[in-house]
Amino acid sequence: MFISINNLAALTGTSAAVTASWSRRGVYPSCVDSNGVRGFEMHDLLDIPEAKAMVENRWSEEFEVAPVRQFNSVELFAGAGGLALGMAKAGFHHVLLNEFDTSACNTLRKNRPDWNVIEGDVRHIDFTPLRRKVDFLSGGFPCQAFSYAGKQGGFSDTRGTLFFELARAVKEIQPKVFMCENVKGLVSHDDGRTIATIKNAIAELGYTLVEPHVLKAIMYQVPQKRERLILIAIRNDIAQHVEFHWPSPYERILTLRDAFFPGVIYDCEVPQSEGATYPEKKKKVMELVPQGGDWRNLPEEVARKYMGGSWLLGGGKTGMARRLSMSEPSLTLTCSPSQKQTERCHPVETRPLSVREYARIQTFPDEWQFMGAMSDKYKQIGNAVPVNLAWAVGRSLIRLFNDIETVMPTAASDCTEAVREIMLKQQSLVVKKNKVTQTSEVQSNLRQLNLFDDIVTVKKIGNDIPVDSKL
The missing domain is CATH 3.90.120.10 (DNA Methylase, subunit A, domain 2)
Structure with missing residues (x-):
């Protein structure tokens, strides 16, 4: 498999000048493809970890992973659905999604009318009716400034941030596994204190954090140089019995030609x-x-x-x-x-x-x-999170849940009534949105008609909530 000098630079996180020098100095044997582009054969780059992983990939094997039962999931900060769609393609059953932005919520409803989408501020949602009924929770929380009241920084020190709201949802739902995704800069944010605080908060919640990874989207059938930090945590009573394995990469880097023309990911x-x-x-x-x-x-x-x-x-x-x-x-x-x-x-x-x-x-x-x-x-x-990146991570998570079922089998919970209760509570709220701060204030706990544009009422669900919403 051929890789160009520029694409090898993207894969290794170095500059094209450096990879070109590898060719010039004979660090690795180089060659020219049929289009006259200079680069390398991947099998000559096996001492580069990313290249070795792509050559020895298990993509086809992992592509066949399927859930052994229905695994219920909740997603926060859902946006236009990149992460949610990837997780659904992997096999997760979304019982509830939350997003603040109106246009993004309309996108979710348009494409998946059977998904239960709560439009509004996550701070106003009580997740307790779903306690121990949901297997998996995920969300890409916006990275806000953290306060550091305590010397170690933990759950209480995240108050006022949207990570705190994700952590609160975890505390109330108690899923078997949860996942956070963010920009790779979170690792170094505030000299590492932010990620340390998040790690401590996860431990206080009673979860074991898998060592975080920054995944490069170009390794997972995405024609884009995009990197995301993925944090996965397993509930302590389960963590000692299973092991999470990060997804195997695809065999080659896809380009804009793959995005715009028929090929591996599109047929037109x-x-x-x-x-x-x-x-x-x-x-x-x-x-x-x-x-x-x-x-x-x-x-x-x-x-x-x-x-x-x-x-x-x-x-x-x-x-x-x-x-x-x-x-x-x-x-x-x-x-x-x-x-x-x-x-x-x-x-x-x-x-x-x-x-x-x-x-x-x-x-x-x-x-x-x-x-x-x-x-x-x-x-x-x-x-958005690239759909194929989310799909690859989702397959690895499904494999983890299948392993959990092997050692600690449980039946899928019926979340219908719990979701109905949560959404009916949201229906009763009248809130005023602040689009600048991406927050809202509750104006009343009783739903009422209002003529002002900035007063948003949650769409009436009532008896329209499906008894068993499917993907």
């Missing part, structure tokens, strides 16, 4: 869709940038004028005037494809990536529809 070309456009002045600048290039490929006078004050800072800034390459994975998607500091220009056409191209890079299926204004759609997709 990317559908036409709405998308952002460049002003004429910016378009003329971007037309000068080759595939895989950036501001450094512009004539000096053009670059100087385009970059403005950033020109004086020198070096780096490779996101500016950046055109992607069809033979490489995309850079990490952001909430907009045309921000000046994080440009994501189409490899061949001089325009920002379209909404559906964004979705394909995040490995959403083409039938998954995003609701809201175009800017809402970009934001939802940019903030």
Whole structure:
């Protein structure tokens, strides 16, 4: 299996200059593929851990993993459903999802009308009716500032953060396993004190934390250079009997060509869709940038004028005037494809990536529809966990739950009435949303009609809650 110099750099987390020097100096035998691209054969790179894992992968074997029974799950901070969809594809049965953003909730409801989605502030949800009825809880909590009242930092020191709300849900539900995902920067946030506080909080909750891993999406059939920190914790009464195994990678790195054309993950070309456009002045600048290039490929006078004050800072800034390459994975998607500091220009056409191209890079299926204004759609997709990454982790979690069933068999719980109770309580709330802080205040515990736009009532569920909602 061939890997280019640039893609090996993405795989190993180093620069293309370094991997090119490996070729030049003969550190590893190099070769040229049929397109004239220089790189390496993967079997010649077995002393590089990431390459070795891809060569010796168990992807096909793990792809066949299926749940031995229904495993109930709850997801918090669900967004547009990247993580939830991946977990569902792996075999989890979602009984409840929570998300604050209205457009994202509409996306979830549009695509999975049988999912029970609570739109609103997680702080107002009482999860106790689901105690010991749910097998798995997951959520990608936003990383807020943590307070450190205690010297060690634990559960009480996370109060006021959304991690605290996830931890509270764990405390109230007592799932067998829970998972948190976040940006890899959480590991070093505040000189490591944030992750230390989270670890201590997990221990106080009565769970054993699997050593956290930063997973590179490009290793899991995702055509995007995106890294996520994954934390998985197993309830103490179970942890000593089982062992979690991280997912095996796919055999090769997928590129934008795999995202936009028929191949491994899609059987047709990317559908036409709405998308952002460049002003004429910016378009003329971007037309000068080759595939895989950036501001450094512009004539000096053009670059100087385009970059403005950033020109004086020198070096780096490779996101500016950046055109992607069809033979490489995309850079990490952001909430907009045309921000000046994080440009994501189409490899061949001089325009920002379209909404559906964004979705394909995040490995959403083409039938998954995003609701809201175009800017809402970009934001939802940019903030999502890549579906195929979530699916790979989900399969490893299903394998863990199958192992738990072998040593500690239990029957799946019926969560219908518990979910009904939770959602009816939410139906009675009248809340005022603050979109800036992503929080809300309860105005009344009795539902009432209101004419003001900023008063949001939870959609009436009542007898419409399905008796047994399926994926």
